Amino acid sequence: xxxxxxxxxxxxxxxxxxxxxxxxxxxxxxxxxxxxxxxxxxxxxxxxxxxxxxxxxxxxxxxxxxxxxxxxxxxxxxxxxxxxxxxxxxxxxxxxxxxxxxxxxxxxxxxxxxxxxxxxxxxxxxxxxxxxxxxxxxxxxxxxxxxxxxxxxxxxxxxxxxxxxxxxxxxxxxxxxxxxxxxxxxxxxxxxxxxxxxxxxxxxxxxxxxxxxxxxxxxxxxxxxxxxxxxxxxxxxxxxxx
Amino acid sequence: xxxxxxxxxxxxxxxxxxxxxxxxxxxxxxxxxxxxxxxxxxxxxxxxxxxxxxxxxxxxxxxxxxxxxxxxxxxxxxxxxxxxxxxxxxxxxxxxxxxxxxxxxxxxxxxxxxxxxxxxxxxxxxxxxxxxxxxxxxxxxxxxxxxxxxxxxxxxxxxxxxxxxxxxxxxxxxxxxxxxxxxxxxxxxxxxxxxxxxxxxxxxxxxxxxxxxxxxxxxxxxxxxxxxxxxxxxxxxxxxxxxxxxxxxxxxxxxxxxxxxxxxxxxxxxxxxxxxxxxxxxxxxxxxxxxxxxxxxxxxxxxxxxxxxxxxxxxxxxxxxxxxxxxxxxxxxxxxxxxxxxxxxxxxxxxxxxxxxxxxxxxxxxxxxxxxxxxxxxxxxxxxx
Numbered sequence: 001x002x003x004x005x006x007x008x009x010x011x012x013x014x015x016x017x018x019x020x021x022x023x024x025x026x027x028x029x030x031x032x033x034x035x036x037x038x039x040x041x042x043x044x045x046x047x048x049x050x051x052x053x054x055x056x057x058x059x060x061x062x063x064x065x066x067x068x069x070x071x072x073x074x075x076x077x078x079x080x081x082x083x084x085x086x087x088x089x090x091x092x093x094x095x096x097x098x099x100x101x102x103x104x105x106x107x108x109x110x111x112x113x114x115x116x117x118x119x120x121x122x123x124x125x126x127x128x129x130x131x132x133x134x135x136x137x138x139x140x141x142x143x144x145x146x147x148x149x150x151x152x153x154x155x156x157x158x159x160x161x162x163x164x165x166x167x168x169x170x171x172x173x174x175x176x177x178x179x180x181x182x183x184x185x186x187x188x189x190x191x192x193x194x195x196x197x198x199x200x201x202x203x204x205x206x207x208x209x210x211x212x213x214x215x216x217x218x219x220x221x222x223x224x225x226x227x228x229x230x231x232x233x234x235x236x237x238x239x240x241x242x
Numbered sequence: 243x244x245x246x247x248x249x250x251x252x253x254x255x256x257x258x259x260x261x262x263x264x265x266x267x268x269x270x271x272x273x274x275x276x277x278x279x280x281x282x283x284x285x286x287x288x289x290x291x292x293x294x295x296x297x298x299x300x301x302x303x304x305x306x307x308x309x310x311x312x313x314x315x316x317x318x319x320x321x322x323x324x325x326x327x328x329x330x331x332x333x334x335x336x337x338x339x340x341x342x343x344x345x346x347x348x349x350x351x352x353x354x355x356x357x358x359x360x361x362x363x364x365x366x367x368x369x370x371x372x373x374x375x376x377x378x379x380x381x382x383x384x385x386x387x388x389x390x391x392x393x394x395x396x397x398x399x400x401x402x403x404x405x406x407x408x409x410x411x412x413x414x415x416x417x418x419x420x421x422x423x424x425x426x427x428x429x430x431x432x433x434x435x436x437x438x439x440x441x442x443x444x445x446x447x448x449x450x451x452x453x454x455x456x457x458x459x460x461x462x463x464x465x466x467x468x469x470x471x472x473x474x475x476x477x478x479x480x481x482x483x484x485x486x487x488x489x490x491x492x493x494x495x496x497x498x499x500x501x502x503x504x505x506x507x508x509x510x511x512x513x514x515x516x517x518x519x520x521x522x523x524x525x526x527x528x529x530x531x532x533x534x535x536x537x538x539x540x541x542x543x544x545x546x547x548x549x550x551x552x553x554x555x556x557x558x559x560x561x562x563x564x565x566x567x568x569x570x571x572x573x574x575x576x577x578x579x580x581x582x583x584x585x586x587x588x589x590x591x592x593x594x595x596x597x598x599x600x601x602x603x604x605x606x607x608x609x610x611x612x613x614x615x616x617x618x619x620x621x622x623x624x625x626x627x
Contacts, residue, residue: 051624056536080543081538083535083536083538089537095533095536098255099254100251108533108534109538111248111537112540112543117243
């Protein structure tokens with residue numbers, strides 16, 4: 001059974017003749033535990049799709065459900081609860097809160113959860129341990145490297161153990177070596193059962209996924225299963241995605 | 243970590259903005275506290291002066307005759323029939339609306355008597371009431387008993403009498419029980435004895451020549467008390483005295499109104515400072531708010547963070563504002579009261595009011611920025627990063 005279902009999702013900005021269509025009617029289904037890469041040129045609608053999947057951006061029309069729950073039938077507060085319970089976000093620019101320590105950043109999704117402080121702290125420390133940042137809990141984001149910041153962002157995304165991870169260009173600001181470490185981490189999380197949808201420009205990163213959705217001009221133009229290394233080599237050899 | 247921790251961390255990070263909000267609230271609250279403290283202290287000062295001045299209402303018999311004195315000069319050779327007040331009527335004063343404000347009422351009977359072949363004015367008074375009505379009296383000796391008298395300083399000098407001496411009035415033997423220190427008033431010329439003794443000596447039983455009243459009423463107009471007594475005693479002429487105190491109270495009233503005006507303006511300006519600063523702070527934090535929303539914060543959580551920040555600064559401003567205002571009152575009070583020893587005391591009502599004002603100002607001014615923060619579109623917010 002499909003875990004995530006999108007039916008004819010459309011997102012337009014503006015109205016009338018000035019309306020711009022960012023997503024022009026996309027339908028897809030994702031099973032629980034899948035690792036899906038979303039690729040496409042700049043402005044193709046990848047990020048808009050991701051924000052709609054994250055209940056952050058209401059579609060102009062269409063239906064979207066997760067685990068049978070019609071996300072855009074929910075009110076604002078319920079959508080916030082949905083994000084907290086179902087989703088972890090990893091952003092390209094890390095999006096860490098600069099005045100909070102690494103540990104406090106990781107604890108952010110737990111702030112509004114009714115659990116005692118000690119439990120929240122233990123959960124955050126566990127998440128940091130999973131991404132290999134045990135010793136840097138009390139540093140500020142500005143005091144750690146870009147790769148470590150990305151790991152903090154991943155720790156924050158998984159701290160409340162959501163079933164879905166939405167990642168927007170998770171390696172966009174990282175060097176090759178650090179990118180591979182981050183992607184290894186995502187693959188590991190997927191192997192543990194987490195459903196991952198990742199927007200990326202990088203064919204190498206897409207190669208870590210098991211399925212590719214290719215988008216162009218707001219439309220889904222390709223939906224294929226992939227073998228990581230194969231797509232990688234193909235993309236690099238043809239330069240299609242550059 | 244909870245919402246309060248986030249609010250505190252943000253305040254620590256944006257110290258300049260927090261200080262600006264604090265300053266806006268602090269100036270308004272401390273000025274309000276200082277002005278209200280000054281008014282209260284000056285009020286006490288006037289109350290004290292009222293007590294020092296003693297009588298401030300005079301009840302005289304209604305007469306159709308014109309005064310034969312002017313500038314302290316009396317045409318002594320002219321005599322006229324003196325009218326009097328029935329002593330029994332005075333109980334009506336105790337029934338007036340503001341009777342509680344009557345601190346003392348001193349009926350006085352006056353009459354000329356001969357002492358050692360000299361004409362002197364004998365005054366029968368209630369010595370208990372006189373202690374309140376004339377607190378400046380200094381007596382060398384003791385208060386008179388039934389047949390005792392108190393001599394004014396001039397009367398004692400001219401009559402060559404001193405404490406312990408005896409003399410006769412209308413056949414009655416009287417003893418000088420004390421002599422008044424010079425007061426610079428007409429009291430220096432008089433011979434004082436108990437009211438009933440004087441009434442007996444002057445053959446004026448049950449009658450009094452005038453009544454002095456000390457009304458301690460700095461909250462109600464003295465004219466109102468005069469009116470009430472006039473109604474209670476229709477055959478008398480009731481006059482307010484101590485115009486100086488009244489004038490000063492009017493001045494204080496103007497100062498009070500001015501202070502309220504200044505406080506209102508400062509509260510308005512302070513609130514605008516908070517509003518503008520908090521708006522700026524929210525705009526600066528658009529991306530951060532987007533992250534919070536993406537992490538599952540509800541709009542109400544965002545509102546609470548902003549209001550918590552405002553509440554924390556406001557509480558601090560309330561406490562500091564009271565302390566600064568209190569200190570300012572202490573420093574400024576001598577300039578307003580001439581340093582006559584009025585103490586500025588801790589007023590829990592003013593302190594609570596200052597705290598509440600700061601909190602209300604801070605929170606009310608932050609409601610709109612908080613709503614603005616809650617309405618930020620998380621998608622737009624995250625795009626700004």
